[in-house]
Amino acid sequence: MSGSLAPDTATNALEALRARTTVVADSGDFETIRAYRPTDATTNPSLVLQAAGDTRYRHLVDEALAATPSGGLSRVERLMTLFGRELTQVVPRYVSTEVDARLSFDTDATIRKARALIADYGELGVAPDRILIKIASTWAGIRAASVLEAEGIACNMTLIFSLAQAQACFEAGVTLISPFVGRITDWYKKAEGVDHYAPEDDPGVASVRRINAYAKTHGYPTQVMAASFRNREQILALAGADLMTISPALLEELAGLPQADTPGITDTDSDVPRLMLDRGAFDWAMNADAMATEKLAEGIRRFADDQRALEQQMAG
Template sequence: MNQLDQLKSLTTVVADTGNFLQLAQFAPRDATTNPSLILKAVQSADYAPLLTDTVAAHKGLALDEIVDRVLVRFGLEILKVVPGRVSTEVDARLSFDKAATLARARRIIGLYEAAGISRERVLIKIASTWEGIQAARELELEGIHCNLTLLFSFCQAVACGEAGIQLISPFVGRIYDWYKKSAGAAWDEGQQAGANDPGVKSVAQIFNYYKMHGIQTEVMGASFRNVGQIQALAGCDLLTISPDLLSQLQKLDAALPLALDAAAAKQLDLPKVSFDEAAFRFALNQDAMATEKLAEGIRLFAVDSAKLDQMIVS
């Protein structure tokens, strides 16, 4: 049995792509998208007509509504291939605007429901800012489930758990990137691999804390740089993986041991912590990696959102 099949017996495998034509070969349960993935997809010949057709069908609407219809159109195609859920992202430029995030999330769900898709099959992706987490808290109470993304710190994870969020996406690879760049010539790849990888350690800490305290929020490791990071998180609730790394796992036949164990985590003695807004902002401020990567992630997604806007209006 290859490692992708073994992983599926331990963890829910999610495809991290806007390329729905590629999904079937990996048979993931869920799929996630983001502005960068959608932008990449619509620039290819396979998907350009989808953008063109959607824009043509909705001329006269406000630009932001056309964008949401493009995102939902991709989501609808993905849901024809995966049996589970698709994650669709609210514009990253709204990451500090709770009211606008709520409005866009409700509209996206409305578009899916108008197309006959139950809200149970959609996760609204929102950046893990304080405003984003509080918007998601309200959405969850309405039965609109959320995927809190751009999550780099323990305080973000704790706040999401306290808010009753459905799912979080800690970014393994981007954490790894920061520590590797920060260490410079002193970085030892061998010493920082597997369970010692800083991104892996962050997800393991969150996973163990959630399981020990009975927090129902799902943990989905994201943003992987190599298969070693994935192998070191086997047993996590979900892992969202790019097609390239899914393909690599399919070619590996070695045994894949369980790395994260929910039952074992319940036996740990981890103190319960809580963050109000002031404590959250201070804790995030004290974590240079998380502060920098959150800001950078929002900027990068905002750039790609603006590029998608330009493709629509041009």
């Protein structure tokens, strides 16, 4: 729980949300982040690709192009750590930085890349305790995170679409997971031919509530950060989650709303017994969940495409 205002003294819906949930900015734009005062921020190829085309950040692109990164990092990865360095001056807690999505099925390569990113941050004067290494929640990625966490490198496991993924991350001892609310909803809208779900019927909202309840019932310290929101109703329905990463457009919308009267997350009891998944059980659970399988693969492809686009932009 985060925030200095009690919900009944909040001036708008965003302040009321901050009183219950740590707010993270889903943006690479420093000015936007300053305006909404989130606790954490993130960099990934998608966000950096958007920001790198802004003339305000040209000096970071130039700095990355002039650099000779060590540890096998590319100039694109140096650009992400440069953005991350700047973000640590804007937010008080974590900045997440993503491992190249093309390594999502290679445990050893993910570990090496994560170590190199942390080392690069060190060269830029950023302490490792300010950084979360962001890794796709494949079996290989979760195994890499288990090793990294044991070394003191905190991880943010992204592209979570199922309880099986979340459970494997909890057992790996990761710092934070990011279940993707809106992408789950998108899949079910298409599959069921539905235009809109009320919050209580929204499959994305239900998935995060289920994951959150499981974590709390079984005493896992891993934090749950809801991500990928499509509308403010989804956000308000999940008020009380550990964290939420929210786009600038939705932050602005919440800031312009009066305090919302919504229960958010009220039930933190899970009827799912503690699961112990080995590789076979994990693979079968994912195979049985068409939505999770499809959205995980699609998410990895999207991040990889943006990484390639950023590489081409830097090369040109």
